[in-house]
Amino acid sequence: MQKAAIERNNEVIAAQLAPVGRETVQDRVYSELRRALIGGLFEPSQVLTIRGLADALVTSTMPVREALGRLITEKALEALPNRSVRVPPITLERIDDLLRARILIEGEAISLAASRMGPRQIATVEGLLREWDEIRALKHKKDVDREVTLNQSFHFEIYRACGSAVLIPMIESLWLQSGPCIRVAIYAFSEAGEVDTARYHRTMVSALASGDAQAAREALVADISRPFTFLRSKLQSAKEQT
Amino acid sequence: MQKAAIERNNEVIAAQLAPVGRETVQDRVYSELRRALIGGLFEPSQVLTIRGLADALVTSTMPVREALGRLITEKALEALPNRSVRVPPITLERIDDLLRARILIEGEAISLAASRMGPRQIATVEGLLREWDEIRALKHKKDVDREVTLNQSFHFEIYRACGSAVLIPMIESLWLQSGPCIRVAIYAFSEAGEVDTARYHRTMVSALASGDAQAAREALVADISRPFTFLRSKLQSAKEQT
């Protein structure tokens, strides 16, 4: 009986081959729409149609409608009584509501992460910070998309360390809801704003490295508050003009 | 021109007729599954099939698969790599994780509600409390479903007063995730447990009536912690036996 030999051969094969994964079309559509939403590629109040998205993503309507349904339950999109779906419009109340929730939950997450991040994770986020500096150094073209992605990686690398399978999906939902809002703030941000962001991020990392949960939380609150307060004042003045 | 007369006639009709509403089949399926999950009608680790649910709910597969997808994104259900879906199993870590998140978010919600609930809302929750007492008074049959519904109404009547369109869906998601867990605790609860629940609820109401956010939060934490710690010790001992 060559059972042992076969077993050994299978193990060798398993070591060489990476799992191919079986992502469905629906999952890819969902991920793509998430990416677009968080990146602020859709404008607030923009309406989305199933067939339109299906054409744009080169699939049929079926995966799109299922992805839209999922995004609607996450409040990342909004179902109108007309049965059409749009990205939620910005209001003053919504901005304050979102910021409060983000401070509450992301603050808790980073506070938990402070006592759980090892040198390994600290090094990773420091690497992301360095990568960011490099991009800002050669500032010929405004690679906003790259910065958004990097910012997202930075934050979620920290949140992932909090070890909560419940909090992280909630934070993802909050980012999904905030995405269309803060994009307009990002575009309007001057060089000064980005310098601030980098400083807050560095403060967060050093606080995390020393296990100072309170300092990390405060730096995070300052970081995520800034685009919201900026957007708030902008909306406020726009409202007064009318 | 009888335009004014027509207008008046239309208003009369509008006053007599109630909006008929256009709830889709998918929405009804979703609501029904939510109710079942929060009520703990499904057991942890139970697998659900699209066609099975479609038969049980007397519809086709289409609305069911969409409802399942939405519940999966809310983490109320879990998609296995086999592409089958089940209600998430209970683990010690998950219990602690859920309780921490619920204390954080529902605590914030009730704290906000404390300064926003008027006499009108206070009266409503007091009415729910009285209704509960009546049910407990004629305790011939264990109407657990009714108590679960009443408990849910009580809490969400308060949460709704917090005025946050962001926090409330998150709390709903947390209840969806907790439902299958706490059902086993509810069944095991003795009469003593229910008396405690009623006491905590009364404490909450009087704290809310006097606008004492801190006291309301503490009573809430005690209320929602109890089934979790009960379940925790039960799971702990079951684990030690093996």
Add this chain to the structure above:
DNA sequence: TCAAAGCAAGTGTGATCACATATCAAAAAT
């Protein structure tokens, strides 16, 4: 000239079909 009716294109929803994969028990091979 302007409001109301009518028409046509577009859109979401649900049903059904086809296909690939998963599951499990019976049969075959060792």
Add this chain to the structure above:
DNA sequence: ATTTTTGATATGTGATCACACTTGCTTTGA
């Protein structure tokens, strides 16, 4: 007797169709 193979059934996924409703423009009527 145990393991492997095989075959039948069940299940999720995506495509397509039919239907109802919405929307915006054109046409009709006052």
